[in-house]
Amino acid sequence: MTTHSKRWLTILIGAAFCAGWMQLAEARETVFRVDFGQEGRACSYEKIGRFQGTLPPRVSENFAAWNASVARTERLTEDGRTFLRFHTEKIDSAVQFSISGGEIALPGVFELVVTARPHAAPLQFGLRQVGAPYRSFGTAEFLPADGWKERRFVIQTRERSESRVAIFFYLGGGITDIASVELARLSKEELAATVPRPDASVKNFFRNSRFPLGLPCGWNIDRDSRTATYGADTAHPGEGGVPSLVVTSGEGFALYSEPFQTNQPDKPHTITFAYQADNACRVELMRDGRAMGGKTLTPSNGWQTAKLAFVLPGEALCFCLRFTGSGTFRLDALRAFADSAAADLKDRACEVALAPGTSEIAETRIQFADERAEVRFCVTGEAGGAVLKSCVTDLYGTSVPLADLRVPAGSKQFDGTLRFDVFPARPLGQFRIEAWVERDGTRISPYNEIVMTRLERPVFWGQDAPDSPFGCHFIALESTIRMMKACGINWARLHDAGTEYCGWWNLEKKKGEWTFMDADLQRYRKNGIKIFAQLGTAPAWASHYDDLGCKHMGYFEKFMRPKNNEEFNAYVKTFVTRYKGVIDEYFVWNEPWGGWWKSGKDAKFFGKDDAERDFTELCRGAYRTVKAVDPTIKVAGFNSTGGGSGQLWTAGVLAAGGMEVCDTIDFHLYTKNATCLADDSVAQAYHYAVGEIFDKFPNAGGKPIYMSEGQGGSTGSGRGEQRMTGLYKHTITWQPEEDTVNLAERNCRYTVSLLAQKIAKVFLYTAHGYSSLATAPSFMVLLGADGYPHPGLAAYSHLTRSLEGKPFVRKVDLGANRFVYLFAGRGGSCAVLCGGRDAKLPFVQDPAIRWTDLFGNALTDPATLPGTMRYAASSLSPDELVKRLTASLQ
Numbered sequence: 106m107t108t109h110s111k112r113w114l115t116i117l118i119g120a121a122f123c124a125g126w127m128q129l130a131e132a133r134e135t136v137f138r139v140d141f142g143q144e145g146r147a148c149s150y151e152k153i154g155r156f157q158g159t160l161p162p163r164v165s166e167n168f169a170a171w172n173a174s175v176a177r178t179e180r181l182t183e184d185g186r187t188f189l190r191f192h193t194e195k196i197d198s199a200v201q202f203s204i205s206g207g208e209i210a211l212p213g214v215f216e217l218v219v220t221a222r223p224h225a226a227p228l229q230f231g232l233r234q235v236g237a238p239y240r241s242f243g244t245a246e247f248l249p250a251d252g253w254k255e256r257r258f259v260i261q262t263r264e265r266s267e268s269r270v271a272i273f274f275y276l277g278g279g280i281t282d283i284a285s286v287e288l289a290r291l292s293k294e295e296l297a298a299t300v301p302r303p304d305a306s307v308k309n310f311f312r313n314s315r316f317p318l319g320l321p322c323g324w325n326i327d328r329d330s331r332t333a334t335y336g337a338d339t340a341h342p343g344e345g346g347v348p349s350l351v352v353t354s355g356e357g358f359a360l361y362s363e364p365f366q367t368n369q370p371d372k373p374h375t376i377t378f379a380y381q382a383d384n385a386c387r388v389e390l391m392r393d394g395r396a397m398g399g400k401t402l403t404p405s406n407g408w409q410t411a412k413l414a415f416v417l418p419g420e421a422l423c424f425c426l427r428f429t430g431s432g433t434f435r436l437d438a439l440r441a442f443a444d445s446a447a448a449d450l451k452d453r454a455c456e457v458a459l460a461p462g463t464s465e466i467a468e469t470r471i472q473f474a475d476e477r478a479e480v481r482f483c484v485t486g487e488a489g490g491a492v493l494k495s496c497v498t499d500l501y502g503t504s505v506p507l508a509d510l511r512v513p514a515g516s517k518q519f520d521g522t523l524r525f526d527v528f529p530a531r532p533l534g535q536f537r538i539e540a541w542v543e544r545d546g547t548r549i550s551p552y553n554e555i556v557m558t559r560l561e562r563p564v565f566w567g568q569d570a571p572d573s574p575f576g577c578h579f580i581a582l583e584s585t586i587r588m589m590k591a592c593g594i595n596w597a598r599l600h601d602a603g604t605e606y607c608g609w610w611n612l613e614k615k616k617g618e619w620t621f622m623d624a625d626l627q628r629y630r631k632n633g634i635k636i637f638a639q640l641g642t643a644p645a646w647a648s649h650y651d652d653l654g655c656k657h658m659g660y661f662e663k664f665m666r667p668k669n670n671e672e673f674n675a676y677v678k679t680f681v682t683r684y685k686g687v688i689d690e691y692f693v694w695n696e697p698w699g700g701w702w703k704s705g706k707d708a709k710f711f712g713k714d715d716a717e718r719d720f721t722e723l724c725r726g727a728y729r730t731v732k733a734v735d736p737t738i739k740v741a742g743f744n745s746t747g748g749g750s751g752q753l754w755t756a757g758v759l760a761a762g763g764m765e766v767c768d769t770i771d772f773h774l775y776t777k778n779a780t781c782l783a784d785d786s787v788a789q790a791y792h793y794a795v796g797e798i799f800d801k802f803p804n805a806g807g808k809p810i811y812m813s814e815g816q817g818g819s820t821g822s823g824r825g826e827q828r829m830t831g832l833y834k835h836t837i838t839w840q841p842e843e844d845t846v847n848l849a850e851r852n853c854r855y856t857v858s859l860l861a862q863k864i865a866k867v868f869l870y871t872a873h874g875y876s877s878l879a880t881a882p883s884f885m886v887l888l889g890a891d892g893y894p895h896p897g898l899a900a901y902s903h904l905t906r907s908l909e910g911k912p913f914v915r916k917v918d919l920g921a922n923r924f925v926y927l928f929a930g931r932g933g934s935c936a937v938l939c940g941g942r943d944a945k946l947p948f949v950q951d952p953a954i955r956w957t958d959l960f961g962n963a964l965t966d967p968a969t970l971p972g973t974m975r976y977a978a979s980s981l982s983p984d985e986l987v988k989r990l991t992a993s994l995q
Contacts (some may be wrong), residue, residue, distance in 0.1 A: 133295055136215070137206025138287040139163050142187030145180065153749075154197060161189065165203050167273065172749055173197040176276065186253070188284040193226075193276045196778050196786045197793075198748040199820075200276040203235065204286060211242060211266045214291045214420070217258040220284040223249045225942050226277020226779040229820070230286075232260055235269045242270065246777075246827070248844045249942050253284065259291070259299060275820070277778040278785060279941060297419030301839050302368045308450050310365040310441040312551040312835065315343060316350035317483040317518065318460035322555045323363030323836035325891040326352070328873050331582050331625065333358040343379055343408065343437025345517065347485050350436045358434070361391075361877035361891075362426040366838035369443040370419030376426070379408045379438040386430030388413065392421050394880040402430075408437070414444075423838045425879035455486030457493065457540045459555040462522055466587045470893055471558045473591075478526035480538050480555055484519040488512045488542050491549060495540040497525045498832070500845065500896055500960060501970070512542070525557070533559050534899045534960040537832040552835040558894040560902045561961060563593040564909040564931075569633050570595035571689075574860065575905045576637065576868040577887065578602040578814070581625035585872060585892065586632045592887060592898050593905025596866060597629055598637040598813055600695050602873035607688075608642035609676045610663040616646055621683060630687060637741075637813070637868065638684075640677050640727050641694040643667045649707040664695070665707045666719075670726045677730045685735050692741040692771060692813060693724045698754035717757025720744075721766065728766040741811060742767025743798075747774045747790020756797045764806060769865070770795060771813035775820050780851075780858040781924060781939035781974065787858035809865035816869050816886050817855025818848060828881045829890045837878060849900040850959055850973050852886055856904060857926050857937050857974070860913050896960075903961030907935050907976050914983045919947065919994060925987055933980040936990060942972045949993050954979050954986070 145159035154169035158178030175195040228247040234240045243260035313321040319336040338351035389399030461467040462479035493510040505527045512519045535558050542550040576596030605611045606622045648665035667673040702716035728740050745755045772794035778786040875882040882890045889895040910931030917925040922941035938946045948967035956964035957976045979986050
């Protein structure tokens with residue numbers, strides 16, 4: 106059992122803290138507290154954008170001078186509470202404000218306490234440099250709420266800043282009410298007090314000490330372990346004759362354990378386990394993505410016991426183990442305990458293991474609706490005569506107990522299955538199955554759980570879908586590819602996830618010596634995933650890497666521009682020729698409008714003012730080279746972005762002849778602002794990104810437009826904004842604060858809004874930004890922090906199935922902040938109904954209309970998942986469908 110002293114949302118940004126790294130206050134020190142209800146000063150300002158209203162002392166508007174956003178404030182009193190209401194009327198790049206206060210010295214650990222009521226869009230906070238280069242040191246997100254909430258965030262950073270930092274806050278669309286904001290520096294004791302800990306009776310801090318069914322929930326293989334296989338090894342049992350966990354990979358693997366926490370912080374601990382290994386491996390204790398220490402494991406054909414000794418710092422949210430190596434590695438008998446409790450440490454009476462039942466893609470924990478809804482269980486240990494208890498919880502928060510099962514007398518291993526199809530009216534979505542063992546009413550095992558995802562099969566399961574608009578960024582890991590395909594994703598864009606498969610820097614590290622990654626690219630194709638590949642990056646010998654004295658080929662060094670375009674064209678010819686018939690769409694470079702071309706390390710060699718022209722010339726050479734190989738291959742151009750910078754970039758590329766050197770046009774768009782509303786941030790960003798093209802070329806010259814990178818749940822700059830743990834309850838050691846439905850809906854609304862702009866393809870970013878549950882992931886969509894399906898995948902699956910093959914028809918404004926997006930084509934018409942958080946969407950009982958909710962379940966009660974989008978499918982024409990939907994409003 107876990108005890109929780111308070112409900113805290115912990116945001117761990119940028120780096121981990123080993124003992125002694127943090128500069129903590131002796132006691133809690135208030136840096137500032139701002140009462141937003143106090144009488145403020147008039148500070149209206151208009152330049153590029155416009156702000157009108159008052160702001161309290163310490164708070165300053167920070168957007169109107171440099172972007173075209175529009176916002177205003179008014180001071181209100183409601184039920185005895187005086188507060189400031191922010192109206193966001195237009196969003197360009199950002200509607201942001203800064204709060205000045207006392208000295209914010211870094212590194213440090215801070216508590217941010219906010220009392221607010223965001224109505225429609227998240228209220229975001231960031232600890233950031235006031236001046237260039239505007240580095241961010243931590244972010245926090247206050248999700249929309251039905252009423253006033255006080256939220257507490259912990260922001261940690263070990264980084265220093267050479268310039269002044271402040272707290273900034275950023276508004277989404279619609280109305281945001283703020284009552285107060287407080288920032289304080291925490292003491293070590295106060296920080297440690299925020300961390301939930303196991304009950305004092307828990308001696309072994311790992312829930313899973315043995316692995317009879319293979320990889321338990323909470324464990325995962327690293328995203329880059331693309332050739333690794335894993336499971337239960339019955340041929341090499343561990344203690345008690347129970348199968349061990351085996352991982353095999355000739356190219357190397359990284360295995361992460363479940364998160365764990367101690368009930369005796371800042372004291373000596375020991376971690377022990379049994380292992381077998383073909384080759385030397387390594388184990389490390391991890392905290393927030395960084396290793397606290399570890400040891401090398403020598404090869405062994407028989408079982409060996411390894412031991413690690415650590416002091417576990419009290420301020421850490423959680424810990425995990427990372428095992429790395431190659432060949433075959435087996436694991437068993439895992440324990441973590443406080444040294445003071447070693448004398449009391451006993452083997453558990455029993456444990457329960459859970460694993461997916463039989464299905465086509467069981468390793469993904471996804472089952473299709475036509476497959477049996479069941480999981481396997483295995484009870485090990487001294488459980489004879491005890492009772493296996495279990496329950497199931499769905500995404501709607503409903504829990505149902507399953508039938509008790511008696512463990513046979515004398516049994517040391519009891520195997521079977523649990524059926525969890527106990528929600529006949531809501532069979533789709535995600536389901537958390539929990540299991541434990543009781544004897545005489547007392548629990549004698551840890552809780553265990555598994556989260557299963559149940560989906561309708563996608564329209565193009567097992568086949569290519571070149572005309573599909575749905576794409577994403579994801580690595581060529583077999584299980585990940587299958588998750589994406591099951592979700593209805595039919596395209597992969599190779600940037601970050603997959604840059605190494607196509608990037609020049611990796612393929613020709615020495616001139617004339619090529620290394621290709623055929624197997625990875627073929628892994629996409631054999632699963633029916635089409636590839637949108639990058640022609641970009643440059644090896645050290647082809648860029649100004651040596652001229653700048655660089656010593657490490659890091660992320661930004663890969664994107665140094667080529668010195669010679671003809672050498673770049675030779676790479677293009679080699680790559681495109683090799684993969685003719687495998688890859689038939691490309692884009693040139695990534696985000697040239699960013700730091701790469703105007704202010705990168707090598708910009709001085711080219712000239713900042715020539716960036717758009719230089720990029721267009723690089724595209725011209727690549728375009729001609731590709732067409733010489735195969736005229737049917739498509740090449741995307743412009744690679745622009747929403748906002749004012751995108752407008753300038755697009756205009757510059759257009760003036761340099763950019764329309765002549767592309768078949769499609771692409772741009773990037775990240776937003777956290779509310780979408781599927783009137784003139785939302787998607788519509789505005791689309792105008793900035795491609796409006797210049799439409800002004801000169803009607804219908805963009807007939808060229809399709811792709812949103813080639815972005816999402817609706819991130820600004821594109823914050824990292825670790827959500828822990829992405831979904832329905833997990835016992836697997837994580839902290840109190841979950843995630844609004845799973847809100848997160849699941851964001852990218853669905855975002856995609857609908859993009860399709861309403863007649864966007865031909867949408868590439869969400871990203872399904873590869875994870876390492877383990879113990880570390881907050883970056884920019885994740887569809888998958889959780891452990892690389893398994895998040896509730897967002899279940900929601901997006903229903904969107905893709907509903908809209909695949911149905912082009913956008915029109916948008917209908919129903920008034921009162923309610924909208925209908927009409928699509929028609931394959932199988933009839935579909936209306937997607939969206940609105941503001943408090944909007945009452947229409948719902949009519951009509952035999953010609955099939956209503957479904959966010960996750961694809963039949964919608965019979967309009968109060969289900971209030972404020973979320975819903976679908977109305979029909980064989981009726983779009984006009985007749987919308988006529989019937991709006992009949993009740995007349």
